[in-house]
Amino acid sequence: MGHRVGVIPQSSERGEREAWPVSAHEARRFIQSHVPGCTPVDAPPGDGDIYGRSDEPPVMVQPSLMEGTSFRAIRVADPRTVRGSSGFGGFLDGTQQIGIVSHMGGIPIVWGTVSAAVRVRVDRRLVAWQRRAPTVARRFYVPIRYVDAIPVELRHDGRVVDTGVPDAAGKFPSRHPAALMERAVQRIQQDRELLEQELAEEWCGSEEGVLYVDGSITANGSVAGSRRAVGIIKSHRRLYAEGDAFEVIVGLAAGERSSIFKVSPRTRQAVASWYLRVRNASGRDALFGLVRVEAADGEDITSRADEISRWVVAEGSPLALPDGRWDKMAYGIRDTEEFLRAIS
Amino acid sequence: MTAPLGRVVATERKPNTPHEFHFWTALDSPVGIGTIVRVDGANPIGGQVPHIYGIVVEGFSYTDLQTPMHDVLGHDGSPANAGFSVTERAEIRLYSAAVLRQIPEEPLQPVPMGEVFLAEDEDVATALRMDGYLREGSNTGIPVGVYRAGATDSVIYLDADFLLGPEAAHLNISGMSGLATKTSAVEWLLASVFAHFPESKGSIAAVCFNVKGPDLCYLDQPGQIDDRDRALYEKMGVRAGPFEKVTYYAPYTAKGYALNTLRSNEELLDNVVPLTWGLREVLQFAEVLLNKDDIDAKADALIDFITERVVNRKFDADPHLSREHTVQSFGDLENWFRDLLRGLERANADSWRTHHIATIRKVRNRLSNISTRCAGLVTDSGEVSDLPFGSFDDRAVYVVDVATLEEDAQDLIFARVVSKLREHLERRDLGVKHLIVFVDELNKYAPSDGQDTYVRKMLLDIAERGRYLGLVLFSAQQFRSQVHRRVVGNSGTSLFGRMDSDELATPGYAVLSPATRTKLATLEKGQLMVRHPHFTQPIFVRFPRPAVMQGRDGAERYPQAADVTLEAALYRSLRLLDPSVSLSWAKDMVALYDEPEILRARNAVMKAKPAKVKAYFESQFRKIVPSQPALATTSRSEPAALKPLPLGDPYDV
Numbered sequence: 001m002g003h004r005v006g007v008i009p010q011s012s013e014r015g016e017r018e019a020w021p022v023s024a025h026e027a028r029r030f031i032q033s034h035v036p037g038c039t040p041v042d043a044p045p046g047d048g049d050i051y052g053r054s055d056e057p058p059v060m061v062q063p064s065l066m067e068g069t070s071f072r073a074i075r076v077a078d079p080r081t082v083r084g085s086s087g088f089g090g091f092l093d094g095t096q097q098i099g100i101v102s103h104m105g106g107i108p109i110v111w112g113t114v115s116a117a118v119r120v121r122v123d124r125r126l127v128a129w130q131r132r133a134p135t136v137a138r139r140f141y142v143p144i145r146y147v148d149a150i151p152v153e154l155r156h157d158g159r160v161v162d163t164g165v166p167d168a169a170g171k172f173p174s175r176h177p178a179a180l181m182e183r184a185v186q187r188i189q190q191d192r193e194l195l196e197q198e199l200a201e202e203w204c205g206s207e208e209g210v211l212y213v214d215g216s217i218t219a220n221g222s223v224a225g226s227r228r229a230v231g232i233i234k235s236h237r238r239l240y241a242e243g244d245a246f247e248v249i250v251g252l253a254a255g256e257r258s259s260i261f262k263v264s265p266r267t268r269q270a271v272a273s274w275y276l277r278v279r280n281a282s283g284r285d286a287l288f289g290l291v292r293v294e295a296a297d298g299e300d301i302t303s304r305a306d307e308i309s310r311w312v313v314a315e316g317s318p319l320a321l322p323d324g325r326w327d328k329m330a331y332g333i334r335d336t337e338e339f340l341r342a343i344s
Numbered sequence: 345m346t347a348p349l350g351r352v353v354a355t356e357r358k359p360n361t362p363h364e365f366h367f368w369t370a371l372d373s374p375v376g377i378g379t380i381v382r383v384d385g386a387n388p389i390g391g392q393v394p395h396i397y398g399i400v401v402e403g404f405s406y407t408d409l410q411t412p413m414h415d416v417l418g419h420d421g422s423p424a425n426a427g428f429s430v431t432e433r434a435e436i437r438l439y440s441a442a443v444l445r446q447i448p449e450e451p452l453q454p455v456p457m458g459e460v461f462l463a464e465d466e467d468v469a470t471a472l473r474m475d476g477y478l479r480e481g482s483n484t485g486i487p488v489g490v491y492r493a494g495a496t497d498s499v500i501y502l503d504a505d506f507l508l509g510p511e512a513a514h515l516n517i518s519g520m521s522g523l524a525t526k527t528s529a530v531e532w533l534l535a536s537v538f539a540h541f542p543e544s545k546g547s548i549a550a551v552c553f554n555v556k557g558p559d560l561c562y563l564d565q566p567g568q569i570d571d572r573d574r575a576l577y578e579k580m581g582v583r584a585g586p587f588e589k590v591t592y593y594a595p596y597t598a599k600g601y602a603l604n605t606l607r608s609n610e611e612l613l614d615n616v617v618p619l620t621w622g623l624r625e626v627l628q629f630a631e632v633l634l635n636k637d638d639i640d641a642k643a644d645a646l647i648d649f650i651t652e653r654v655v656n657r658k659f660d661a662d663p664h665l666s667r668e669h670t671v672q673s674f675g676d677l678e679n680w681f682r683d684l685l686r687g688l689e690r691a692n693a694d695s696w697r698t699h700h701i702a703t704i705r706k707v708r709n710r711l712s713n714i715s716t717r718c719a720g721l722v723t724d725s726g727e728v729s730d731l732p733f734g735s736f737d738d739r740a741v742y743v744v745d746v747a748t749l750e751e752d753a754q755d756l757i758f759a760r761v762v763s764k765l766r767e768h769l770e771r772r773d774l775g776v777k778h779l780i781v782f783v784d785e786l787n788k789y790a791p792s793d794g795q796d797t798y799v800r801k802m803l804l805d806i807a808e809r810g811r812y813l814g815l816v817l818f819s820a821q822q823f824r825s826q827v828h829r830r831v832v833g834n835s836g837t838s839l840f841g842r843m844d845s846d847e848l849a850t851p852g853y854a855v856l857s858p859a860t861r862t863k864l865a866t867l868e869k870g871q872l873m874v875r876h877p878h879f880t881q882p883i884f885v886r887f888p889r890p891a892v893m894q895g896r897d898g899a900e901r902y903p904q905a906a907d908v909t910l911e912a913a914l915y916r917s918l919r920l921l922d923p924s925v926s927l928s929w930a931k932d933m934v935a936l937y938d939e940p941e942i943l944r945a946r947n948a949v950m951k952a953k954p955a956k957v958k959a960y961f962e963s964q965f966r967k968i969v970p971s972q973p974a975l976a977t978t979s980r981s982e983p984a985a986l987k988p989l990p991l992g993d994p995y996d997v
Contacts, residue, residue, distance in 0.1 A: 321417070332431055
């Protein structure tokens with residue numbers, strides 16, 4: 001305390017109340033001073049994996065074919081030759097940092113930071129879109145019904161998210177700390193997706209180039225219907241491969257895509273989708289180098305799927321190593337993640 | 345206000361210190377090794393925003409690639425594919441800079457975070473502390489070159505007080521041979537010193553020893569320079585022309601006909617002066633020519649005796665000598681020795697005045713040998729033609745050409761000239777208040793190892809004490825590491841041209857960063873690294889090509905004169921003083937007199953420079969009685985001699 005210019009002295013209670021924390025350390029101090037009786041927790045923030053996956057279980061879904069009469073592999077690019085050009089002008093990604101900063105009688109008080117950014121390519125180098133800083137949101141995630149000591153002003157502060165509210169079925173979460181953590185992680189993921197959607201929507205409304213979105217584009221209607229956004233999904237917990245499609249998908253060679261099928265989640269927008277193998281999977285697992293691409297449907301979707309697939313293959317260089325998902329990840333996405341990690 | 349070109353960064357692993365800091369720049373910034381930058385601190389200290397000046401000494405570049413293998417994998421092992429990636433990896437240019445100066449200077453703190461700017465003219469002056477000696481009214485700046493980075497084009501000044509004394513002095517230049525660094529730099533710097541040395545500090549001249557090739561033989565001839573050079577001359581306020589007052593000194597060849605110099609072309613002889621010494625001049629420096637075996641204590645005692653009691657004195661009343669001797673030349677000394685030894689033999693004596701006959705023979709042998717070993721420089725006859733000690737001219741250059749001489753003669757010339765300069769400076773009667781002595785090939789004359797020579801002792805003496813006298817040593821060599829460290833250590837200012845990698849690997853260069861050493865190994869012609877007492881770090885500068893004719897060009901344009909006959913040599917020498925001298929007149933003279941007499945007379949004329957050259961020349965000979973036609977008589981008469989008897993003829997009574 002007091003060793004650096006700009007640090008607010010502890011005695012300045014009013015100033016401290018007004019200053020919203022920007023780090024887990026500050027969040028811990030903040031909650032200690034505002035919620036009497038809570039116990040600080042010194043746990044390093046992570047992306048939420050250590051608190052249990054909130055993803056849905058792996059499922060196989062019957063693809064609804066949009067191209068041809070049978071599910072098949074279509075060669076679109078030859079990754080062994082010099083990689084082609086790419087029409088992607090920008091890359092959108094978001095990150096999340098989740099950590100328990102305190103607990104009140106075993107009830108976790110979670111501090112979450114979500115951020116999203118678009119990086120655009122200028123002369124083959126990636127820079128911040130419109131020289132913008134990342135969009136960042138920092139919030140406490142607290143099951144208020146189980147934390148009586150939380151003061152009123154914080155209960156009504158939009159930056160304190162109540163994770164103790166009932167779900168769609170009207171059921172309150174249990175006091176089980178793991179269940180509460182899973183709730184918190186879900187809310188933080190939703191917040192991150194929201195930030196990403198806002199940026200994607202803004203891009204589609206203002207830019208001419210095509211945006212490479214890390215993840216699905218079905219959550220936002222204007223993005224899902226725009227030709228300026230393409231979603232690339234790297235995880236395959238929901239695999240559109242029921243029936244004959246399975247063999248086609250796992251048998252895709254590098255530079256081959258599957259037939260186009262329709263993806264129309266219940267609460268989201270419908271888009272055209274296809275699988276694409278961006279790297280040779282020989283000697284690897286079946287999903288190595290496999291991505292699912294989402295794009296807005298249209299009359300020319302077949303030719304667009306070929307073109308977009310070539311772009312995605314081209315984005316495989318340079319490698320996104322040392323990221324563990326390097327086989328599927330575009331370097332532009334890794335760059336965006338590093339950007340967010342560095343300055344958000 | 346100019347935009348920042350970088351930002352200071354510091355990490356726990358790579359923190360900033362009071363003497364070093366790190367910053368990153370855009371990929372296309374003009375920063376490089378040797379660039380001077382300014383950091384503007386963000387937080388005032390004691391009410392003053394700190395400004396830190398630094399010079400880039402190391403650079404780093406890397407990407408987010410974790411191992412090279414990732415790049416190989418990414419391009420399927422084909423480098424040809426690598427250039428076609430749609431995106432370049434994120435890349436950084438990270439630089440380390442050594443602090444030149446911090447303002448305020450107290451408290452001395454680690455360099456703070458802040459924006460980094462390219463140093464402008466004013467910043468460069470402040471960073472190098474030049475503001476202390478470029479003040480109006482007390483400006484002692486001597487331009488050494490121009491520092492360039494981005495749009496900055498700043499003249500770098502040396503402080504005359506630290507280059508030419510009295511605070512510090514001496515200059516040493518290192519650089520590979522053949523890259524026009526050492527000689528060119530000295531020629532340029534001499535021009536700069538002559539142009540900018542403050543009038544208030546008095547007069548200054550230079551004595552340059554031309555030790556190899558035609559390097560310094562054309563300092564009075566204009567050289568080829570281009571517009572860029574002219575712009576540099578103009579920027580630094582130095583006239584782009586040859587030196588106005590240059591005199592060359594060279595001994596004769598062994599034959600004695602022509603001067604032993606590459607500047608022997610007839611068109612250039614008007615300011616070439618013979619350098620010849622007699623016994624008296626040489627005996628004082630016999631130590632230079634005699635090795636330790638020669639000058640044991642006994643021989644040394646005899647030489648001292650001869651110097652003090654024999655030379656230039658009437659020496660008589662000795663029972664062993666057949667006659668009176670007045671020894672003024674090597675010829676006289678030889679006669680004295682011969683007479684003495686004959687006397688000793690006659691008397692069957694084995695010693696003379698405590699000196700053993702063997703010692704006398706040895707000393708005779710060694711001293712007599714000097715005139716042979718240094719023929720052309722040392723004259724038997726004792727004639728002296730020397731540098732104008734006592735009447736040195738302000739802003740004049742005196743070049744002593746020893747390039748084609750034997751090593752002994754070179755050593756003798758160097759030792760005597762420097763000793764005389766020192767003597768006159770001590771007495772304040774040289775003619776100028778400050779004198780620069782330029783010696784190239786210091787590896788040879790002041791090596792770090794090997795036996796202690798007279799020349800090395802003299803160089804050490806100049807290096808250590810010369811500045812108090814106004815005697816300043818400008819020295820050059822290829823390998824600084826092989827020069828005696830007291831010579832280079834006493835050089836307040838050091839210049840470095842392109843250096844050999846092996847030389848840079850020696851411990852003397854360990855203080856330089858690897859990047860600075862790399863830059864030194866790849867310097868272009870016309871670039872120098874400068875170390876000066878006011879600069880806390882070495883600075884890289886550019887200097888213009890010297891506006892004097894380079895040795896190679898001069899040798900092509902003014903080829904060395906071919907070996908000449910005695911009459912041609914006589915004609916060429918005297919015609920410089922009197923255009924009416926003709927070759928036929930010279931032939932007549934040669935026909936009338938012997939060669940030694942002709943040369944002696946020629947040398948006397950060259951030294952005296954009389955108004956009536958022919959008359960003076962002829963007056964140097966003994967009168968020849970013209971032959972008379974034989975009379976038609978029966979009485980016998982002596983035939984007239986065709987030529988006079990040779991000098992020193994033992995039968996001439």
